[in-house]
Amino acid sequence: MTDFNPLATYKAILEDREFNLISQYINTNFGIKLPDHKRIMIQARLTNRLNKLNFNTFKEYTDYVFSKEGKILELPHMIDVISTNKTDFFRESIHFNFLREVALPEIKELPSQKINIWSAACSSGEEVYTIAMETDHYLRTNSHKDFSILGTDISIRMLEKAKKAIYPIDSIAVVPEIFKKSYLLKNKDASKPEVRIKKELRNKVSFLWHNLMDNDYAIHQEFDIIFCRNVLIYFSKEDQKHVISNLCKKLKSGGYLFLGHSESIAHLNFPLKNVSQTVFQK
Numbered sequence: 001m002t003d004f005n006p007l008a009t010y011k012a013i014l015e016d017r018e019f020n021l022i023s024q025y026i027n028t029n030f031g032i033k034l035p036d037h038k039r040i041m042i043q044a045r046l047t048n049r050l051n052k053l054n055f056n057t058f059k060e061y062t063d064y065v066f067s068k069e070g071k072i073l074e075l076p077h078m079i080d081v082i083s084t085n086k087t088d089f090f091r092e093s094i095h096f097n098f099l100r101e102v103a104l105p106e107i108k109e110l111p112s113q114k115i116n117i118w119s120a121a122c123s124s125g126e127e128v129y130t131i132a133m134e135t136d137h138y139l140r141t142n143s144h145k146d147f148s149i150l151g152t153d154i155s156i157r158m159l160e161k162a163k164k165a166i167y168p169i170d171s172i173a174v175v176p177e178i179f180k181k182s183y184l185l186k187n188k189d190a191s192k193p194e195v196r197i198k199k200e201l202r203n204k205v206s207f208l209w210h211n212l213m214d215n216d217y218a219i220h221q222e223f224d225i226i227f228c229r230n231v232l233i234y235f236s237k238e239d240q241k242h243v244i245s246n247l248c249k250k251l252k253s254g255g256y257l258f259l260g261h262s263e264s265i266a267h268l269n270f271p272l273k274n275v276s277q278t279v280f281q282k
């Protein structure tokens, strides 16, 4: 009898050297930790890239991806397959109650003409459009202020999806009926069970590639509200500190920072007050 080796079920095996090269590069540059127990997952996800590029080994793949040409042509694909992009409309819905009941009523009273919101690590855009629906609905009935939302991520594939704003019909089950009527358009072709976010709402949002691990954020704007949810869980404590410190600089005084429900910064020393479940005010 031979020992069962789950890694051996693939054409090429991700050995220590190549796994370490990939995990160190991803960790240093993008903050995402790739501990050894993720190796099978990474091997499985990257196997498609090897097949596509006609490589037989991960050595050939890493030689290419970290070459001058590979960093331009292949690295974005590697980031796409390695990043975990799970997201939903109205994910962690308690945050949207807080947005509607506390944050927007307070911010609409400020002198500035426009409310600026940032969804940093927006994946395929569901978070951005959830915030957009809530904010548009609130402002239409309570104020004449305008708003804009910036969505950023390191996954080009996710940003493309977010820009298209087309989603499977099943994914909008949680969206309130009134929002469905106002902001979503069903595909007329019944064989395609999908919806698109209406243009008026899409016009309020923009998407940009941005790495939260950068030292200086090339986003020359301050925000009233920042959502940075379900990304810091993949980072070390040190990198979380680095990111929160940068986000603090981009948050207006009195502005709100929303983190994911399992992300705590209670142990860190920032000019932020914990005002609700993983919601902080500067």
Ligand SMILES: C[S@@+](CC[C@H](N)C(=O)[O-])C[C@H]1O[C@@H](n2cnc3c(N)ncnc32)[C@H](O)[C@@H]1O
Residues within 6 Å of the ligand: 029, 030, 031, 032, 083, 084, 085, 086, 087, 088, 091, 120, 121, 122, 123, 124, 127, 152, 153, 154, 155, 158, 210, 211, 212, 213, 228, 229, 230, 231, 260
């Ligand atoms: C699990 S999704 C969370 C999406 C959304 N915020 C939510 O809570 O539903 C995490 C996203 O963070 C992005 N991400 C990971 N590292 C990043 C980094 N260094 N800078 C910006 N985005 C990053 C991933 O590409 C992925 O789309």
